Amino acid sequence: xxxxxxxxxxxxxxxxxxxxxxxxxxxxxxxxxxxxxxxxxxxxxxxxxxxxxxxxxxxxxxxxxxxxxxxxxxxxxxxxxxxxxxxxxxxxxxxxxxxxxxxxxxxxxxxxxxxxxxxxxxxxxxxxxxxxxxxxxxxxxxxxxxxxxxxxxxxxxxxxxxxxxxxxxxxxxxxxxxxxxxxxxxxxxxxxxxxxxxxxxxxxxxxxxxxxxxxxxxxxxxxxxxxxxxxxxxxxxxxxxxxxxxxxxxxxxxxxxxxxxxxxxxxxxxxxxxxxxxxxxxxxxxxxxxxxxxxxxxxxxxxxxxxxxxxxxxxxxxxxxxxxxxxxxxxxxxxxxxxxxxxxxxxxxxxxxxxxxxxxxxxxxxxxxxxxxxxxxxxxxxxxxxxxxxxxxxxxxxxxxxxxxxxxxxxxxxxxxxxxxxxxxxxxxxxxxxxxxxxxxxxxxxxxxxxxxxxxxxxxxxxxxxxxxxxxxxxxxxxxxxxxxxxxxxxxxxxxxxxxxxxxxxxxxxxxxxxxxxxxxxxxxxxxxxxxxxxxxxxxxxxxxxxxxxxxxxxxxxxxxxxxxxxxxxxxxxxxxxxxxxxxxxxxxxxxxxxxxxxxxxxxxxxxxxxxxxxxxxxxxxxxxxxxxxxxxxxxxxxxxxxxxxxxxxxxxxxxxxxxxxxxxxxxxxxxxxxxxxxxxxxxxxxxxxxxxxxxxxxxxxxxxxxxxxxxxxxxxxxxxxxxxxxxxxxxxxxxxxxxxxxxx
Amino acid sequence: xxxxxxxxxxxxxxxxxxxxxxxxxxxxxxxxxxxxxxxxxxxxxxxxxxxxxxxxxxxxxxxxxxxxxxxxxxxxxxxxxxxxxxxxxxxxxxxxxxxxxxxxxxxxxxxxxxxxxxxxxxxxxxxxxxxxxxxxxxxxxxxxxxxxxxx
Numbered sequence: 001x002x003x004x005x006x007x008x009x010x011x012x013x014x015x016x017x018x019x020x021x022x023x024x025x026x027x028x029x030x031x032x033x034x035x036x037x038x039x040x041x042x043x044x045x046x047x048x049x050x051x052x053x054x055x056x057x058x059x060x061x062x063x064x065x066x067x068x069x070x071x072x073x074x075x076x077x078x079x080x081x082x083x084x085x086x087x088x089x090x091x092x093x094x095x096x097x098x099x100x101x102x103x104x105x106x107x108x109x110x111x112x113x114x115x116x117x118x119x120x121x122x123x124x125x126x127x128x129x130x131x132x133x134x135x136x137x138x139x140x141x142x143x144x145x146x147x148x149x150x151x152x153x154x155x156x157x158x159x160x161x162x163x164x165x166x167x168x169x170x171x172x173x174x175x176x177x178x179x180x181x182x183x184x185x186x187x188x189x190x191x192x193x194x195x196x197x198x199x200x201x202x203x204x205x206x207x208x209x210x211x212x213x214x215x216x217x218x219x220x221x222x223x224x225x226x227x228x229x230x231x232x233x234x235x236x237x238x239x240x241x242x243x244x245x246x247x248x249x250x251x252x253x254x255x256x257x258x259x260x261x262x263x264x265x266x267x268x269x270x271x272x273x274x275x276x277x278x279x280x281x282x283x284x285x286x287x288x289x290x291x292x293x294x295x296x297x298x299x300x301x302x303x304x305x306x307x308x309x310x311x312x313x314x315x316x317x318x319x320x321x322x323x324x325x326x327x328x329x330x331x332x333x334x335x336x337x338x339x340x341x342x343x344x345x346x347x348x349x350x351x352x353x354x355x356x357x358x359x360x361x362x363x364x365x366x367x368x369x370x371x372x373x374x375x376x377x378x379x380x381x382x383x384x385x386x387x388x389x390x391x392x393x394x395x396x397x398x399x400x401x402x403x404x405x406x407x408x409x410x411x412x413x414x415x416x417x418x419x420x421x422x423x424x425x426x427x428x429x430x431x432x433x434x435x436x437x438x439x440x441x442x443x444x445x446x447x448x449x450x451x452x453x454x455x456x457x458x459x460x461x462x463x464x465x466x467x468x469x470x471x472x473x474x475x476x477x478x479x480x481x482x483x484x485x486x487x488x489x490x491x492x493x494x495x496x497x498x499x500x501x502x503x504x505x506x507x508x509x510x511x512x513x514x515x516x517x518x519x520x521x522x523x524x525x526x527x528x529x530x531x532x533x534x535x536x537x538x539x540x541x542x543x544x545x546x547x548x549x550x551x552x553x554x555x556x557x558x559x560x561x562x563x564x565x566x567x568x569x570x571x572x573x574x575x576x577x578x579x580x581x582x583x584x585x586x587x588x589x590x591x592x593x594x595x596x597x598x599x600x601x602x603x604x605x606x607x608x609x610x611x612x613x614x615x616x617x618x619x620x621x622x623x624x625x626x627x628x629x630x631x632x633x634x635x636x637x638x639x640x641x642x643x644x645x646x647x648x649x650x651x652x653x654x655x656x657x658x659x660x661x662x663x664x665x666x667x668x669x670x671x672x673x674x675x676x677x678x679x680x681x682x683x684x685x686x687x688x689x690x691x692x693x694x695x696x697x698x699x700x701x702x703x704x705x706x707x708x709x710x711x712x713x714x715x716x717x718x719x720x721x722x723x724x725x726x727x728x729x730x731x732x733x734x735x736x737x738x739x740x741x742x743x744x745x
Numbered sequence: 746x747x748x749x750x751x752x753x754x755x756x757x758x759x760x761x762x763x764x765x766x767x768x769x770x771x772x773x774x775x776x777x778x779x780x781x782x783x784x785x786x787x788x789x790x791x792x793x794x795x796x797x798x799x800x801x802x803x804x805x806x807x808x809x810x811x812x813x814x815x816x817x818x819x820x821x822x823x824x825x826x827x828x829x830x831x832x833x834x835x836x837x838x839x840x841x842x843x844x845x846x847x848x849x850x851x852x853x854x855x856x857x858x859x860x861x862x863x864x865x866x867x868x869x870x871x872x873x874x875x876x877x878x879x880x881x882x883x884x885x886x887x888x889x890x891x892x893x894x895x896x
Contacts, residue, residue: 097844097879225840232845233833233852235780235820242779250774276763296770299786357784357792357846357878406782406846407878438785642840646881650843653880676876677789685871687882 031199032080033156055519057511059494063606063704065508066140068492069485070133074148079108079156085180085193087114087156089149092124094136094378095228096356096408097650098706099643102227103142104149106640110220111153111211113177114192116227126380126400132485136378137413137534138509139606139704142639146702150211156199158209163199164190214637214698221698223642228404240374240403241435245363248431249279250295251424253287254302255444257745258312258669259530263288267306275301282427286416286444289424295435313529315669319450322474322528322666323348326452329472329526333456340458340465343554347453347546348731350663351474351671353679354448354535358406359441364421365431370397375418376405379480383415387422409654410534411446413480439674439743447664447671448535449474453546457516457554464554464569467516471543475527476502476534500525510543513604514551514569536654537707540605541714542732545659548601548715549729552722562600562719563588574699575604578632579611581694586613586630592724595619596627599720603712606704608635612652612712614688618724622735626656626717629688634696636703644705645693651709652691657682659717663733667742674743680733751812753778754822760809768804768812769793772819780820780849784876791875794850794857795819801857820849823856832856835892843879851875855889864893 080088087108095101101121109116127134133144157177164182165172167190175182181189214220231237256262263283272290273281277297282289288305292298326348337344362375371393377383377400384400391398405412421434436445451473458466483501486493495507506523523539535541555565563583570576579602582588588598595618602611610633618624631648638644661680664671673679718729750759753776760775767786772778772795781804784792788806795804796818797811804817823830829837832855842848854875858865870886877885 097842099843225837226842228845229837229840229842232842232848233820233829233836234824235849237845238779239782239846241773241783244777294766294770294774295783296767296774355878357790357844357876358782359784405844407844409878435783438787438790646840646843646879646884649883650880653877653882657880675785675787675789677787681876681878682880682882683876684873684882684885687880687886689867689886691883 028080028200030080030082030196031156031159032078033152033159055511055521056494056507057509057605060492060508061606062138062505062508063140063143065489065493066135066138066485067144068489070144073130073133074144076127076130076133077145077148077152079152081156081160081192081196081199083193083196085191086118086120087112087153088120088122090124091121092127092130092134093141094376094380094402094408094412095123095404096376096378096412098647099226099640100141102224103639103643104145105227106219106224107146107149108153110217111150112157114180116219116224118180121227123402123404125402126377126384128381128384128395130381132481132488134381135481135485137410139706139708142702143606143704154209154211158207159199159202159204160192160195162204162207163195163202166202167195167198220639221637221641224640225642239358239406240361240363240376241433243363243374245365245374245431245433248363248365248433249291249293250298251289251291251432251434252295252298252302252437253284253289253420253440254305254307255287255440256309256312258315259444260314261312262310264308264310267308272301272304275304280428280430282424284420284423284427286420289427291428291430291432299437312669317528317666318668319666322450323452325526326450326472326474329524330452330454330470331522331524333454333468333470334520335456335458335466335468337456341460342456342458343550343557344456345550345553346730347549349451349542350733350736351450351666352448352535352658352663353442353671353673354409354411354446354533355442355676355679355681356405356407356409356411359438360417360436360445361434362418362421363431363433364418364425366391366422366425371422372399372401373418373422374401374403375415376408376412377402377415377418378408378412379415382481383418386415387419390419391422391426409536414446414477414533442674442679443671444531446531446533449476449532451542453542455546455550457550459554459558462558464514464516465518467512467519469521469543469547471506471521471523471539473523473525473539474530474532475525476538477532478502478505478534506539509605510539511604512547513571513575513602513609514566515571516569536651537710540603540707540711541658544603544711545714545718548712549718549722552719553728561589566600566602570602574634575602575609578609578634578696581632581696582611582613582630585632585692585694588613595724597720597724599716599718599723601712601715601719603708605708607701608633608703608705608708610648610708610712612716614713614716614720616717616720616724618721621725621727624660624721625686626688628690630692631709632694632696633705633708634699635705635708636700637698638695639702641695644695647705648693648709649691651707652713653682653687654710655713655717656686659714659732659734661733661735663736665738670745672738672742678740678742747810749809749813751814752816754818762809764810765808768807768809768817771809772804778819778821782846782849784847790847791854792847792850794853794875796853796857799860801854820853823852830856831895832859832888832892835888835895838891839884839888841881841884841888843881847875847877851877851885855885855892858889859893859896863896865889
C-alpha cells in the first residue's frame, strides 16, 4: 500500500523510547496516510528503573505486551482527508461504551487543527494483516494508539500545509493551520478539503512532521462529550440487531439444560416447523436453531421445542464442589506463621456474569463461496480466522464487520455468537440475525471465574516483612488471541519458567503497590470446562480487592489508621498524591452515625493509579448502600477527562454490584441466575447519591484506564462494610442468597 | 390473522399480527422501529421502555392488541424534528451514555416520571428500575434533575 514518497515523523520520550516513523501515502484520490516504524522496537523492560524489588507487572505490564505485539503493524492505521474537509479514521478496535472513538477523534482533531465535529471514526473490519494489533482489551486502546494516531495526523497536516505552499508558492514554514484550513501570512485560507487532492499527489520525499508538543494541546486533555451521544439519545444508534441486512431473519437457539450439553434428538420438529412465523430449524453444535418472521415467534418456537439432550461438561458440579476444588488448589505459603506476628485471611469470590445489556448477537450471511458477518468483536481477527475454518471457507472470503455494541466488560473478547450465527447460516443456507435470550446469555454465556484467595502478611517493629498471596481460580479462558501475543513477545516478558498463559497474564497485570518486604503472588488455575472470560480488570478485581481488605486488617493489627498506613507503605509520591486527594476531598475520618462508615481502597495498574473513598449505610447489613464516593485517578495523560470519569463511575458501579449482591450460583452444571431480577447488578437505588471524581493533571504518557476503577472500589466498599458492621467480609458478594425461583432449565 | 391500527411516533400503522404478539417485536421486526431494545423480554431490565398514550410501558410484555387505537411513542418520537426533548438535552449535557444500549429506555422512563412529578425526589428517581450495565446511574440522576430544572 506504500508509495515511494514518504515523510518522517519523530516522537521523543515516552514509554517506548525515541523512535522514527515513516509515513506512506496510500494510493487514493484524496490524502490518505499510513505510518510505519523505522526503528526496531526496544523492549519497554529496558527502561524500568523502579527502586526496590519490582514485580513483573512493574517492569512490563500486559498493556506493554499488547503494545509490543502490535507495534510492527501500528503503521497500518489509516487516515483520510476527504474533499468536504472531514478526516476519516479507521480504528481497529471495538467501541463497546468505553469512549475510545471519541478519544481517538480528539487526537486526530488536535493534531490536524480540525473541529472535532469534522472527524469521523469508524470501526475497522477484521484485518488479519494487523496480526496482533486488533485486540481490544487490557485497558490498552489509548495506550497503544496515542502515538501512531498523532503521528499519522501530524503527517497529514504537514502534507496539507505543503500543498498549500505549492499552490501559493510560499514556504510551508510561513503557513499555519487553523480550524480545518491552511492560513497564509496575508490571511488567505485554503480548506483541507480544497487541498486534499493536491496533497495526495505531491512528491514530498524530504517532508518531516512531528506531532504537536503536548504543551500545545487545546482539545486533548479537556472534558469532551461523546461524539456518538446524540445518536444514542435519539435512538438513531444502530447496534448489530438494528441493522437491516437483506434476508437476515430473526433466529434464536434452544440451549441445553447444562453447560456444553449437546442435542441427542429433536422430538417435535414437525410441530415446531408448523408454528406461526417459523421459517427454518437446524441442529447446530450449541443447540437447536429456529428462524422465524419475528424474534417473538422464534422465542416461542424455541421454547416449544422438545429436545433430548446429551450431558454437558460440568453436570455434576455445584458451587460447593467448585469451592472445595479451589481451596485444594491454592498453593502453600512459604513463610510459616509460628515465629512472627502475622495476619492471615482467606477470601472467596463467586462467578460473575458479564451481562452486557445487549445480549450475545450477530448477523451472518454464509454463502457457498463467501461469508459476511456483523458483530461486536474485541478479537476480530481471531474471530474471522475461527469462523472461516468452521464454515470451510478461505479466510479472505470471510468479511467480518465490527459493530459498536451495547457493553462488553470482557464478554466480547469471545465471538461465540458470531461463530454460532455463521454455523446456523451455513446449516440453513440463509442469512441469519441471531439473538441470545437474556436467560441463555446469563446461563450459557461467559462469566468471571470463581476464585479463592489465601493471604499472609508478617510484620515486626512497624514494618511488613513478608506478603504472600495465593490465588486459586477456575480457569479464565484466554483463547481469543492472547496466547499468540504472549508467544510472540515471550523473549521480552519479565517472567521466567514454564508458566501458563494465565500465569503470565496474572503476573503482568497484578502487583502489590506497597513496600511489603518480600512479596509473592501466585496463581494456580483449576481447569473446568465452563464458559469463562476476562471480566473488567481480569484478576485484579478479586486479587487486589482482597488485598485492600487485608491491608485494612493489617493496619488495624499494627495500630495504624487505614489511610495513614497506606501512605506509609505506598511506593511512590504519585500514588500518595492520589490517596491524599480522596482523603482530603472525602473528609476522611469524619464522624459517622452508627451503621455508617467510610472505607478506602487503592489500586495501581497499567501505569495508572487510583484511590477510592466510599461511605456506606449498612444500618441493615443485609441491605447496605454506598451513599457517597470520592475517586481520584492519575492516568498519566488524560485524553478526555469526561470519558475517564465515566469509566471510573462504571468501575465503581461494578464494584458496588459484585461486592454486595451480584454473582452467579452454579447448580448442577448451570447458573441458577437467568435475568437481572436474579443476578443483582446495581440499579439506581443501589447507586450513590453523591460521587465526585478527580482526574490528576497530566504528567506523562497515557496509562490504562478502562478497568482501573474496579479493584480500589471493591476494597473501599468491603472495608467500609466491615467498619460499619463489625463483620469482616470473606465471601463475595456479601449478600448472596438465592432469593428467587430459578427459570426452568 | 387480526389487524391492529395504532399510531407510532405520530404515524398511523396497521399490522397483521397475532393478538398476543409482544409490541416490542411488532415495533422492531415488523415496523423497523429499533430504538426500543431487547434486554430481557420479561419486564425486568426495562431497556424497551416506551410510552403508550404518554404512560411508560415495556413493549416486551405488552401485547400488540393493547396498542390498538392508541398512541405509541418510542425514543425516535421524543424529539420534535431536530429539536431535542429537554430530557435528551440534559442527557447530552451530562454525557450520560456509555454503551448507550439502555439509554432510550432510561430517557423514556425519565420523561414519564417528569410528566407525573415536575421535581422528583431522590426516592422517586431511585424507584426507576431500568438497568444500566455500564453503571451510569449517577449521571442519569443528575440529568433528570437538570431536565426537571429546565422544564
